[in-house]
Amino acid sequence: MKKIDKSAHTGDGAIALIHQRVYEMGFVWHERKTDAGIDGEIELRNAVTGEVANRALLVQSKGKGERRFPGENDDGFHFLCSAADVTYWMSAPVPVLLVCSHPETGEAWWMYVQGWFADPEHLATGRIDFDKNTQKFDRSAAQRLLALADPHGDAHVPVAEDRPETLTSNLLPVAIPATLYHASINTQDPREVLSRQRTEHASLPFAEDFILRGGQLYSWRHPERSALGKLITGPVKQMPVAQWADSGDETRQRWLVQLLNNALRSDVSADCAWHGGRKIIFWRPTRDFSARSIRSASGRTRQVFTPKYKKNNPTQVSYYLHAALEWQFLDIDGAWYCALVPTYHYTRDGHRTSLLLSEYLAGIKRLDRNPAVYHQTRMWAYYLHGHDEALAFRDNILTYGTLETFDAGKGIDDKAWRADSRKPADDADPEPLTEVREDGLALFEVPR
Template identity: 25%
Template sequence: MSKRITDSQLIGEIGESAAKTRFLNIGFQFDGRSRLEAGIDGIAEIMNDGTPLAKMIAVQVKATDKAKYSNETDEGFTYLLQAEDLHYWRTSNLPVILVLYRRSDDSFYWKEIPDAFSVEERKLVFDKNADLLNHQAADSIAQLTVSKAGHGYYVPPLGGGEDALVNMLPIKLPNEIFVASTPYSPKQAMAILLDKDEPPRFDWAIKGRTFWSFHDPRKECTAQIVDFDQVEAIETSTIAYHDEIDEQHNFSFLLKQVLRHQFKQDLGWNKERKIFYFLAEAENQNRAFRYRSSVNRAEADVVNVVKDRKEDHRVSFVRHHAFSARFELLLDQWFLIISPTYHFTTNGFIPHSYPAALLAGKKRLDNNASLRGQVIMWHRLLSGSEVPKDDLFGSHHSGEKYLDFGSPPSVSLPTTVPEQAWVSAKPKKVPETQDDLLEGL
């Protein structure tokens, strides 16, 4: 019997050759492997203007002649990974991408194989617009070589430069801070204030029987938790710029409590996720915020009621613009570091039971432009330069403005940063502090 090359072998060879040509046209090097390959067809090397960068990506090519993909529509399709392939890829010391090639329409799609992908959940979802393997995908593929541990390193992409907005707002602190002795622990002081008839306030900190606040406790309800004759006003810089890291942490806690109090009429606090979010004004009702963006005036639906697609009268969930806040002392300047995110409720007030899935879906749609807009929006609110749509008299904060926020700094970058290259480190769990005692209020 004569030897015969099967159609499957032939289309496989055609697919690998076509993929190599496509990577070369994009500007990457591509080296195919030997016949002994077990799930990696080639290695793509990132190049910048023809200069190899020694940043490698493992590529597996799956080719077909004209067959349709699973669940294929005009928008996308799904692809089920083989369990043995997934086991093999998970041991790789290189990022791995899957490239799908169809000869009938000369289409190329690509997708990263996530590290945390489980064998039980091994279905990839492809978007026919977002996942095309072309010149526009070069930056996204290059960013896969960025280290996810520590500060990592940056792979220069193939595009031009851009201006980057840093999500840090410089803080102008009050000139003086009030210090007093107290016989109470934070938990005891909190119980005393909650037990009284007048509205309590918690924009203070207690550490080692010493009370700190930017307001004069002798004139407020906090007079009940301090030694009245021991209250003293001192320069804020004495405490704010202390060399000891524990003292800086205590001051950071005070700043967060003051922020919560200053914007309590507009911003809620989610204890579990430790985020600030726009409060709803009424059940199942949108809320808009008008502000000036980089150039023009803009309006954002900061509380957005999302209806069920099948039953328009039924509310599926309510999405709130939100941010996580971190206070940092850098070179004798305190900053508020803002990380935009979202909070989800069922009707504007009751927390949603499954917010993680909703958040993941929304985050996938966010890009550099939308995040930039959110940072600008939060600056406008916190700085008081803009007021909410229905708040013409500026009553959106408590009336006491102890913290002033400057504009986020802008830096000019020589090259465009890939959209997904910015990753945040997973926060470390910290031991219980007075923060945990008060943040749930």
């Protein structure tokens, strides 16, 4: 009786699995009926438009049925290649993929052969190490394969997939008071007004939500509620904010934006300091200069002030790291928004700016990725909104909403961004805020 042995059946199943996976990626599979080390090729195709890119990848399949690959466990395995196979693959004019699979369970993993054996140590051993978590041969690998076959984008332009996606912006809706207060004052120097409040009327509430223009002091709160009441020289009058906002006068609209900037500074003044040179707010140090944490939108506790210790002397502080914020008020179709731009600040003693500020900023910005900026933005939005879980109640001038979101009909595979097709992909970007500390935690993330 004629038979097809188990090995041949498994090999056929492995090819069928590759065919299915290539179909799911939106590409085209061409099987070779006769081969000497290449079982077929993947022709790249734009899954959205249907256009073929005239780019291909060669594939060698290795399948295992009930048996496991050498050293296989839940995390990975290795495969030993013959010298003849490696020589043959390395001579190919296009990228070659080795796809190892278990057809019975529908699992497959891939490796870019030329990229792996470009390392002389790998070439000498003929061994390929697979990571099961990052080298899955499935739909998630499509963009990496496309980048591998056409690294310069000469034959393709990535197109977003037809799938719904919700985009979170950095725009925070803001409701502003309807009324401004103004009164005459005999100075046009805001520094003098701030100084006299601190020295001459220190027992009264301090105010910084004002501007001085044309002999008038304009403020969001009634001047008599603060030390400003001792400095004005005439009666307090009211005016509608719309008189400036809707006037079409660019000068007065700039005045309104300056008042909004001062209002935000005032709203967070109990927790955050102002840096006039950088035009940012940053979290104040704690009384004992220990780390400071707040509850963020994700429910995690995040550090917003962190002492950083010297590596050669873990008892001595090298510098202090502060969560910081730049912002811009925007009038969009008659509605006010605050565009949040999270950043960092570094100090020598919790107050004075570090002499190495530029170097520290350059270093941490190189580490920042989209998830880091996203979670920082959410943290600031959550704090400004005034959730009870973030900090105690604040007597705000402005009312802050929640970040604006937008629904899109097309989506982007975030894992494919900036992916190096020659290396195993990260399964996901870490959520927290970029800088990894020596204790293994990321910046501003605290263990529960």
